[in-house]
Amino acid sequence: xxxLKYIWKNTVLKCLNSKxxxxxILMLVTSRSYLNxxxxxxxxxxxxxxxxxxxxxxxxxxxxxxxxxxxxxxxxDVPFMQHVNMYHAIRVGRRYWGLxxxxxxxxxxxIMVLITIFSTILPLLPKIEWSNEWGKLLRTAATTNALxxxxxxxxxxxxxxxxxTPLELMVLEILVCTLICTFVGVLMFFLSLYMNxxxxxxxxxxxxxxxxxxxxxxxxxxxxxAKLIPTVWAxxxxxxxxxxxxxxxxxxxxxxxxxxxGIAIMTGFIMYKIRHVEFNWDNEDM
Amino acid sequence: MSEKRHVIEVAHVNKNFRDNxxxxxxxxRCESGKIYGLVGHNGSGKTVLFKIICGFLSCDEGMVSVDGxxxxxxxxxxxxxxxxxxxxxxxRNWSAYHNLEFxxxxxxxxxxxxxxxxxxxxxxxxxxxxxxxxxxxGMRQRFAIAQAIMEDPGxxxxxxxxxxxxxxxVEEIRRLLLQMKQENKLIIxxxxxxxxxxxxxxxxxxxxxxVLQKTFFxxx
Numbered sequence: 001x002x003x004l005k006y007i008w009k010n011t012v013l014k015c016l017n018s019k020x021x022x023x024x025i026l027m028l029v030t031s032r033s034y035l036n037x038x039x040x041x042x043x044x045x046x047x048x049x050x051x052x053x054x055x056x057x058x059x060x061x062x063x064x065x066x067x068x069x070x071x072x073x074x075x076x077d078v079p080f081m082q083h084v085n086m087y088h089a090i091r092v093g094r095r096y097w098g099l100x101x102x103x104x105x106x107x108x109x110x111i112m113v114l115i116t117i118f119s120t121i122l123p124l125l126p127k128i129e130w131s132n133e134w135g136k137l138l139r140t141a142a143t144t145n146a147l148x149x150x151x152x153x154x155x156x157x158x159x160x161x162x163x164x165t166p167l168e169l170m171v172l173e174i175l176v177c178t179l180i181c182t183f184v185g186v187l188m189f190f191l192s193l194y195m196n197x198x199x200x201x202x203x204x205x206x207x208x209x210x211x212x213x214x215x216x217x218x219x220x221x222x223x224x225x226a227k228l229i230p231t232v233w234a235x236x237x238x239x240x241x242x243x244x245x246x247x248x249x250x251x252x253x254x255x256x257x258x259x260x261x262g263i264a265i266m267t268g269f270i271m272y273k274i275r276h277v278e279f280n281w282d283n284e285d286m
Numbered sequence: 287m288s289e290k291r292h293v294i295e296v297a298h299v300n301k302n303f304r305d306n307x308x309x310x311x312x313x314x315r316c317e318s319g320k321i322y323g324l325v326g327h328n329g330s331g332k333t334v335l336f337k338i339i340c341g342f343l344s345c346d347e348g349m350v351s352v353d354g355x356x357x358x359x360x361x362x363x364x365x366x367x368x369x370x371x372x373x374x375x376x377x378r379n380w381s382a383y384h385n386l387e388f389x390x391x392x393x394x395x396x397x398x399x400x401x402x403x404x405x406x407x408x409x410x411x412x413x414x415x416x417x418x419x420x421x422x423x424g425m426r427q428r429f430a431i432a433q434a435i436m437e438d439p440g441x442x443x444x445x446x447x448x449x450x451x452x453x454x455x456v457e458e459i460r461r462l463l464l465q466m467k468q469e470n471k472l473i474i475x476x477x478x479x480x481x482x483x484x485x486x487x488x489x490x491x492x493x494x495x496x497v498l499q500k501t502f503f504x505x506x
Contacts, residue, residue: 005391005392009392084375084376084377086342086369087369087389088389088392090340090363090367090369091389091437092363092392092393093361093363094341094363095362278343279342280342281342
């Protein structure tokens with residue numbers, strides 16, 4: 001109970017800071033810009049648009065990379081050695097402090113995903129359709145080139161419509177994106193403890209930039225590479241898409257297991273390191 | 287009176303930062319009900335010793351034990367201590383009360399009236415909305431003292447607690463520390479001010495280039 005309380009307090013602290021404010025503004029502006037064509041299309045044909053556009057926005061390369069840059073920027077407060085953490089560690093001990101940081105990364109990841117979802121709904125609010133149907137507008141956008149007339153870089157993939165309802169896809173997207181964000185955050189924490197903060201940020205950026213080669217490779221190589229680069233898996237709306245007989249993404253079970261096992265292994269190494277690491281506090285603001 | 291008695295034992299502690307030997311065979315024994323003073327130049331190793339006692343740093347040789355428990359083996363952090371080490375770094379955009387409440391509720395239930403009384407005890411207005419980042423150095427120091435004492439810890443490790451305080455502030459904090467000594471607390475403080483040391487401390491140690499030597503007892 002005490003640990004849960006500390007994780008919650010840590011999450012509040014990790015979310016109420018200037019880095020998180022920058023992330024919120026970044027996602028609001030990016031979403032407004034990337035979803036404006038869909039909004040214009042909706043206005044022009046006078047049809048409401050499904051609330052479930054976040055998974056499709058995440059399939060746009062530039063939107064996705066902005067999201068990952070934001071996530072890495074927020075997580076660049078690793079290894080959590082701001083002075084204020086000294087007063088936490090002395091109160092809870094090393095073990096709880098470490099678990100509190102990892103729990104905080106996990107909850108902050110969920111909050112970042114929810115903020116991004118909210119930022120995709122906000123620009124479409126006057127024309128949102130709150131139902132568990134994909135609706136005429138998205139189906140039309142997926143099967144015709146109507147959306148391209150509005151210079152939209154967000155593509156609607158029709159293959160997903162037969163696999164999941166909007167609610168199912170959104171729940172899965174929240175789960176997968178939260179796990180990927182946690183994976184990236186825990187990886188950065190791990191690298192900052194075993195090496196240093198610069199390598200931690202570089203490691204996070206490498207995962208984000210890896211999107212570029214993965215998405216531009218020959219389908220056979222991409223299919224194999226995509227199994228190792230979790231940042232690509234945020235394109236969950238393409239999970240049913242087949243390209244040259246290869247699926248765009250690995251299976252859902254593979255992704256979730258990979259992320260859970262990866263987070264668990266890194267948590268083990270982090271907790272081992274925290275038992276012995278020398279705490280050197282710095283004056284970075286929270 | 288605090289019922290639990292505490293004993294801190296530092297035995298033959300050595301600490302190196304690469305080739306720089308920061309602590310050389312440091313030994314010290316502290317008990318509840320006394321104030322121990324540590325004097326020394328900047329960079330002489332006082333803060334490193336405090337960090338080792340608290341559990342933030344480990345020693346290369348020797349050991350630190352608290353109530354018979356060896357730091358780094360039986361316990362990893364001196365969780366029963368109230369501390370001020372280096373700059374008091376808090377949440378700069380939060381008020382003093384909200385900063386205190388955040389730390390206090392890590393281990394305790396929210397108690398607004400009690401936290402108000404702690405802030406008053408160190409001479410701060412509990413209802414002040416001004417963020418801590420806009421405090422003067424003296425106010426920040428008073429606030430740091432409030433943070434250290436608010437959970438009624440049995441041990442206090444205070445690195446330069448009078449830094450930036452005006453004359454009245456120094457007097458108030460001295461009275462507070464003497465009262466805590468009467469309550470059987472174990473207090474170790476570092477100070478550059480000889481008068482603080484003379485007025486407050488029962489035993490005084492001088493740190494020079496990592497070597498710790500006892501200089502005088504109370505009444506000498």
